[in-house]
Amino acid sequence: MADEKVVEGAENGACQTPVVSANKANDWLIFLLRLFAFFATVSATVVMAINKQTLTVVVATIGRTPIQASVTAKFQHTPAFIFFVIANGLASIHNLLMLIVELIGHKFDFKGLRYLLIPILDMLNVALVSGGTSAAVFIGELARNGNSHAKWNKICDKFSTYCNHGGGAMIASSIGLVLMIIVTVISITKLRIQKSQNYSRLP
Amino acid sequence: MTLAKRVPIFLLRLLALGASVTAAVVMVSARDSAQVLNVTFEANYTNSPTFKYFVIINAVAGGYTLIVLFCPSKVSLFRFLLVSDLIVTLLLDSSVSANIAIGQVGKHGNSHAGWLPICNQVPKFCNHVAGALIANFVASLAYLVILLYSLHIVLNLPKP
Numbered sequence: 345m346a347d348e349k350v351v352e353g354a355e356n357g358a359c360q361t362p363v364v365s366a367n368k369a370n371d372w373l374i375f376l377l378r379l380f381a382f383f384a385t386v387s388a389t390v391v392m393a394i395n396k397q398t399l400t401v402v403v404a405t406i407g408r409t410p411i412q413a414s415v416t417a418k419f420q421h422t423p424a425f426i427f428f429v430i431a432n433g434l435a436s437i438h439n440l441l442m443l444i445v446e447l448i449g450h451k452f453d454f455k456g457l458r459y460l461l462i463p464i465l466d467m468l469n470v471a472l473v474s475g476g477t478s479a480a481v482f483i484g485e486l487a488r489n490g491n492s493h494a495k496w497n498k499i500c501d502k503f504s505t506y507c508n509h510g511g512g513a514m515i516a517s518s519i520g521l522v523l524m525i526i527v528t529v530i531s532i533t534k535l536r537i538q539k540s541q542n543y544s545r546l547p
Numbered sequence: 548m549t550l551a552k553r554v555p556i557f558l559l560r561l562l563a564l565g566a567s568v569t570a571a572v573v574m575v576s577a578r579d580s581a582q583v584l585n586v587t588f589e590a591n592y593t594n595s596p597t598f599k600y601f602v603i604i605n606a607v608a609g610g611y612t613l614i615v616l617f618c619p620s621k622v623s624l625f626r627f628l629l630v631s632d633l634i635v636t637l638l639l640d641s642s643v644s645a646n647i648a649i650g651q652v653g654k655h656g657n658s659h660a661g662w663l664p665i666c667n668q669v670p671k672f673c674n675h676v677a678g679a680l681i682a683n684f685v686a687s688l689a690y691l692v693i694l695l696y697s698l699h700i701v702l703n704l705p706k707p
Contacts, residue, residue: 475644477641485596487660493588525637
């Protein structure tokens with residue numbers, strides 16, 4: 345076919361050579377999806393990292409003056425949210441690197457290593473983001489509904505802004521996760537195994 | 548695909564099948580009761596939606612592995628198998644991550660939110676949950692290795 349190129353050398357005979365289709369529309373689609381995934385993961389990281397809410401509660405009253413104590417909700421209080429921020433940060437760095445590689449990577453020759461590294465790194469980062477998102481979602485569900493069996497009270501009725509911001513970050517991370525899954529699936533299906541006859545190493 | 552390439556994947560899938568089925572069974576059988584001020588309360592996997600999610604995901608992963616184990620490996624199905632392996636790895640990974648988060652709250656509590664740890668009152672339940680988490684972790688690691696090995700088979704890199 346005219347728009348396929350053999351990128352790996354092959355041993356002699358009818359063996360299997362990976363072939364990558366050099367379809368331009370596919371490349372632009374992957375680029376766009378990665379751009380949106382980058383925006384989604386960056387916004388999830390930033391929104392969760394600056395998530396903070398302070399409430400002042402009246403603890404006691406001496407005479408006429410109420411004694412107030414301030415209670416803060418920050419993302420560092422829960423290890424799940426810390427993992428969420430780290431995972432989304434790493435995934436957004438990965439997306440940025442992949443975007444840069446797709447833009448200026450044509451000048452460098454990695455001897456085909458690029459076609460191995462990109463799906464592998466994509467898969468690892470998808471696993472990372474899925475772990476971070478699901479941990480944060482379930483901790484958020486616990487914060488919103490509480491758990492009567494373990495006597496854990498819900499905290500979202502008092503810290504509603506904190507919970508809403510956290511929920512928004514989780515939604516952004518889920519969107520980024522879905523987009524990254526689509527990108528990974530497309531870059532996997534771009535690899536095709538073809539039985540090749542007597543291809544020698546390209547000059 | 549030659550037999551020598553298929554055997555490691557088969558063994559890894561067997562390991563993943565055993566691990567995910569073990570995880571589901573151990574979580575379902577986790578039970579303990581504690582007496583606090585003349586009130587008994589039972590700790591069960593149905594108490595938390597996270598644990599229910601754990602059992603469902605591990606059951607699905609075990610069923611999927613069972614089906615794929617006895618599937619003839621044709622070249623045309625390979626890409627579809629890669630994609631579905633990726634999805635199952637994702638699900639296993641998300642379940643282990645969410646349950647580690649909830650288990651950490653159960654074991655150490657969260658002083659900022661006013662959540663007390665419960666593992667002192669129901670230690671048998673906590674140990675069962677920890678064992679199920681380890682099994683799930685092994686299953687997700689096995690699936691990750693299956694994914695990477697499948698990619699390695701597809702990309703037939705020439706030796707330098």
